[in-house]
Structure formats: structure tokens, C-alpha cells
Amino acid sequence: MKYLDSNQGDHVFDWNKHQTLDSPFRRWFHPPEKLLGGFITPGMTVVDTGCGTGFYSLPMARMVGPTGRVIAVDVQPEALVMVEKKAEQAGLHPIIETWKCEADDLGALPACDFAIAFFMAHEVPDIDAYFSRMSQCLRPGSALFLVEPWFHVKRANFEKELVAAVRAGFSMEKAPTVRCSHSAILRKG
Numbered sequence: 583m584k585y586l587d588s589n590q591g592d593h594v595f596d597w598n599k600h601q602t603l604d605s606p607f608r609r610w611f612h613p614p615e616k617l618l619g620g621f622i623t624p625g626m627t628v629v630d631t632g633c634g635t636g637f638y639s640l641p642m643a644r645m646v647g648p649t650g651r652v653i654a655v656d657v658q659p660e661a662l663v664m665v666e667k668k669a670e671q672a673g674l675h676p677i678i679e680t681w682k683c684e685a686d687d688l689g690a691l692p693a694c695d696f697a698i699a700f701f702m703a704h705e706v707p708d709i710d711a712y713f714s715r716m717s718q719c720l721r722p723g724s725a726l727f728l729v730e731p732w733f734h735v736k737r738a739n740f741e742k743e744l745v746a747a748v749r750a751g752f753s754m755e756k757a758p759t760v761r762c763s764h765s766a767i768l769r770k771g
Contacts, residue, residue, distance in 0.1 A: 611761055612700075612760065612761065614637070614638050614641035615641055617727075617760060618638065618641070618642060618645065618698070618727070619645065620758075621696050621725060621727065622645040622646060622696055623645070623646075624645070624647040624649060624650060625646065625647065625649040625650050626645075626646045626650050626651075626694075627646075627650065627651045627652075627653070627692060627693065627694045627695055628642050628646060628650070628652050628653070628695060628696045628697065628698075629694045629696075629697040629698070629716075629719065630642060630652060630653070630654050630655065630697070630698055630700075631655045631688065631697060631716070632655070632656060632700070632702025632705070633654035633655055633661070633662075633665060634656060634658075634661050635661050635664040635665060635668065636654060636668050636669065636678075638698055638700060639654040639665055639669075639678055640665075640668055640669065640672055640674060640678070642698075643672075643674040643677040643678050644674070646677065647677075648676070648677065650677060651677060651679065651692075652677055652678045652679070653679050653681055653691060653694065654678055654680045654681065655680075655683050655688060655691070656680075656681075656682070656683065657682070657684060659682055662680040662681075662682060665678065665680050666678075685705075685706070685707055686706075686707050686708055686711065687715070688712065688716075689715075690718075691715065691718075691719035692719065693719060693720075693721055694719050694720055694721065694724065695720075695721055695724050696720075696724055696726075697716055697719070697720060697724075697725075697726045697727070698726070698727045698728075698729070699712075699716075699726060699727070699728050699729070700727070700729045701729060701730065701731050701734075701763075703728060703730060703743050704730055704734065704735045704739065709742070709743055709746045710746050710750065712746075713746050713747045713749070713752065714750045716750070717750040717751045717752065720770040721770070722770055722771065723770065724769070724770050725755075725769050725770070726747070726752065726767075726768040726770070727757065727765070727766075727768075728743065728744075728747070728757075728765065728766045728767075728768055729757075729760050729763050729765045730743070730763060730764045730765075731762060731764075732762050732763060732764060733762060735764065737764065740764040744766060744768075747766075751770060751771050752768035752769060752770055752771070753768070753769050753771060754766050754767070754768060754769075755767040755768075755769055
């Protein structure tokens, strides 16, 4: 699969790199429950775009509980297989649904109450199309938590993503601090 990286041009992302993003150090550095706990409640439908091997998908499934639903979306089928295996092992398989998307189209996602784009929006070839799709699936008043790494995405490129989000109908709210990251809460009007 090809991705467009706003800082480095075309590249092919190796799904195995997701393994390094799913470590005890990262759980300390980017704790899912602390970062997402104020946004997710039991029974919600939430979307994890660019889910990788499920670093956020599994904790989100615990947060939404048995009456909720997590849609884990990625372009890499191998990563989605890993999410399914982890969900099965954790007893969360009934809550997590994996969706294979294309690099340039998420597809028609179901209506949802919250979504995250953690360290992935910079890899989307058409950021306007991405935010348009997210605007279509998020219910009015719902939030998209956008997080990009400082070490890879320049502030100017993050600002361009925010402008694209506003064009798609989102308003910006103050986001929680995320270590070594740019972040924003994007609220659907």
C-alpha cells in the first residue's frame, strides 16, 4: 500500500512497525485510558482510524463495554489480523469490528460518537477527503481527537490539517496535552 507523507513524499508503510508502537513504554508515554477516558463512555460507537495493531482499539473496547462498539480501521490487512487476534485473546472480539480501507478512502463508516486519528493523518493522500468522511460518520456534537507526532509532522503541516478539518465542518477545541505531539479536539457542528 502506498501512502503520501506530508513531510517525506511517497513511501510504503511496513505494518510490522506497529509492533514497536505497542509497547509498555508507549503505554506509559501515551496512556490510552488517560488520554481518551474523558471522551468515551459505555455504549458508545467509536472509530480508530489508522488503528495499526490495536494500541488504542483494545482500551477503547474496554471503555465502551459490551454495549458499545469499536470500529478499527486500517489499510494493512496484516495489522487488522493482529487486532482481531488481540481482541480474541482479551475477550473483546464481540466489541471490536475491523475494517479494511483504502489509502485514499475510509469507506462508508457507520455513525459514531467519537473517533481518533492518532499519528496517522499525515499519511493520508487526500486530507480533505479524510475529514469529509469523518464528518459524515460522526454524529452532530461528536469529537475527533487528532494527534500528530512533533518529530515527524511540522507545525505548519499540522495547521494545514486543521484548516482541512474546518473546511469539512469541524470546529477546534482545546485538546489535552499529548507528549511530543500536536493535538486538537475537532468537534462536528
